[in-house]
Amino acid sequence: MNLKQLRYFLAVAETGQMTAAANQLHVAQPPLSYQIKQLEADLGVTLFKRLPQGVALTEAGKLLVSYAHQLTQLSATAENKVRALAQGVNGTLNLGTVSSSAGVIPNHQLTQWLQAHPDVQLALTEGNTYQLLENLHKRLLDVAVLRTPFNGKNLVCRYFERERMAVVLPQRYQQFANRRQLRLRDLIDLPLIKYRRFNELFHVAFGEEALTPRYVLTCDDARTAVNWANHQIGVALVPRSLADVYRGDHVLVWSLADRRFETQLVLATTTDALATPLVAGFMAQFERAESLD
Template sequence: MDIKQLKYFLAIAKEKQITAAAKKLHIAQPPLSTQLRLLEEELGTSLLERGSRNITLTDAGKILFTRANEIINLVESTKKEIDDLNHGLNGTLNIGAVTSSISSIIPEQLKLFHSQYKRVNFQIWDGDTLRITELLRNNTIEIGIVKTPFDYENYDFILIPSKISTTPMLAITNSLLSSNKLSIDVKALADKPLIVHRRYEKKITVYCEEHGFKPSIFCKADDIRLMLALAYDNIGVAILPKSNLDSLSIEKLRPLEINGLYMDTSFAVIWPKNHYLSNTAKRFIESFTQKNPEEI
């Protein structure tokens, strides 16, 4: 198995046709089919299921697809690191950012950094905190910009102080809670099945226990849209910070503030502990502690 074979396999998997993959790779179809056959023989398993029109991945193929992407990204990252070492700050910096930071943080930071390092280009990957940490783990990106809290044990980080905010926690329901007000006491949740985000589980549990009961957590999830869907179906009460709902529709759902329960949220720049960082990534991290020339 070599890098070229992995690239060929990825092209076939993405194009879903050997003919289309060969065309994209600018090679003839027979050599591509030969390399695929050699790869399957080496691994001792079929990687593709050939249908009448399109190719689909076998279970083994799906595993290789994930690993091949990681390997290719790691190889490209290594090349960039060596080039960075030999030639200084240039090339492309891969950054992951939660969607809410795209308009509030990324533009000004890229502008500041580009004013100092003209030869650096960027690739921005967006998603929620869970996706950003996944991209960091498989070396697709070097740096992530996420919202707190996150997995502090596995990442080094710096907080972005100017972006810290306090937001009320909401109990979001279809009809499991009855209240004529816009807020409720936390004790109203004592006998309700709760749907909580893993990032906020500890905070919610501690607050409930301080008020005399252990919360009944029906479901822990990472996807806010799934939590809202479960709340809409009256499966439980979703507990989320108000700031998480800024860009989401909660039509037909009732958001009630939980009296006294707030979440301090801020943005943080994170990167894996004990992991090589290119000089470009290091300088970009340092740029968050610098003053924008326009502010001086």
């Protein structure tokens, strides 16, 4: 199994046809078919079911897809980093971001750095904190914007300002119109929309006050939570910076009074990645460096 075979395999998997994959790769179909057969022979499995109108992945083929993506991406990243090390600060910076970072980054520091390094491109990957952490340690990402809490062992971090969790309410809840912030007790009779990242945080907090909340939706993206609140479905519980960016015209936003609901974004990288000039220069643009043990 080699990278050429994996690239050919991915092209066939994505297009579902040998002819279309050959056109995409700018190769003739016979060499493509040969490489796929060689890959199947090397692995001792059948990767595609041949159909009248094309091909479909077998179970073995479906399993290989995710690994093939990671291997080809890691190969491209390694090639890029080696060349960048020899040439100085240029190339591609692989940046991961959580959905709840939209209110904080991109910011002035990032803009300044990109303007000072016109030969650098950003390759952005969006995901949750745990997915991005895994990709950092696999070296699929150079740096990532994560949200606390998480295990920061072996990471070098830059911390953004702490922020409060916010409540995004449809305007029909006029009983809170004159309030500056809300307490957990104010929320128990409301239809709550929860960002899954904070499942445990809210479970513990409500439990400690012997309160039983009513959740109507739990989602994986904080922007989704605000969007549903904007559509009057319920009351979203999200970081304040994100609420301010994505709030609609017919909602109200208050911070939660409880200090347990402070949260923080973190720009993180690994010590290995920090050894490259590209990553070191990028991290140096942000202040308050701190290593977590």
